[in-house]
Amino acid sequence: MLKLKGAFGLLAASVLVSMSPLAMAHGDVTPHPIDTSSLKQLGTTWADANPYRGDKLAVSVGAEGYMHNCAGCHGLNAVAGGVAPDLLKLDADCLDMDSKEQQEACLKDTDAYFKEVTLSGKKNGEGRYTMPAYSAVFSQEAVWALKAYVDSRTHEELHK
Numbered sequence: 001m002l003k004l005k006g007a008f009g010l011l012a013a014s015v016l017v018s019m020s021p022l023a024m025a026h027g028d029v030t031p032h033p034i035d036t037s038s039l040k041q042l043g044t045t046w047a048d049a050n051p052y053r054g055d056k057l058a059v060s061v062g063a064e065g066y067m068h069n070c071a072g073c074h075g076l077n078a079v080a081g082g083v084a085p086d087l088l089k090l091d092a093d094c095l096d097m098d099s100k101e102q103q104e105a106c107l108k109d110t111d112a113y114f115k116e117v118t119l120s121g122k123k124n125g126e127g128r129y130t131m132p133a134y135s136a137v138f139s140q141e142a143v144w145a146l147k148a149y150v151d152s153r154t155h156e157e158l159h160k
């Protein structure tokens with residue numbers, strides 16, 4: 001009995017520990033710059049579709065950037081917890097399309113939308129930012145690496 005209690009206590013403690021960073025992250029919306037120096041540099045003209053689509057290195061840089069900047073609201077591993085919209089829904093319809101051309105055109109639209117919202121943020125009816133604006137901190141490389149990560153997570157969720 002004692003042993004069981006001990007094991008239960010340990011479990012409860014580990015659940016608390018694993019939850020606390022997420023709870024803290026909700027209040028922390030300070031943008032964290034993303035180090036994209038390892039990626040192919042894209043210049044100052046914005047691409048109209050993600051140049052990093054399918055690039056594994058960009059996906060891992062994006063994953064790290066997502067963890068530090070977006071997970072607190074949009075959920076760990078981009079699995080939404082209900083605070084902010086589910087980012088895995090953005091591309092889900094595109095990736096389901098039969099023809100490659102349709103898929104490309106659809107992803108190009110979600111790329112543009114993702115870029116716009118990430119850079120400019122969103123305000124509620126009272127003019128308060130509900131989704132922070134990141135244009136002051138993120139380079140083009142950072143935004144597309146984040147999108148490459150969200151795309152890759154969407155793929156994983158659709159094909160698991």
Ligand code: HEC
Pocket residue numbers: 029066069070071072073074083084085086087090113114117118122123124130131132134146
């Ligand atoms: C403080 C919480 C918070 C953080 C941090 C945050 N978001 Fe958001 N995000 C939101 C909320 C809330 C919305 C919905 C805003 C609305 O529609 O009014 C949103 C909307 C979005 C949308 C549009 C989704 C849709 O379905 O329309 C995208 C894309 C997005 N966020 C990307 C990001 C990325 C990328 C990051 C990290 C760099 C990030 N967000 C960080 C709260 C957050």
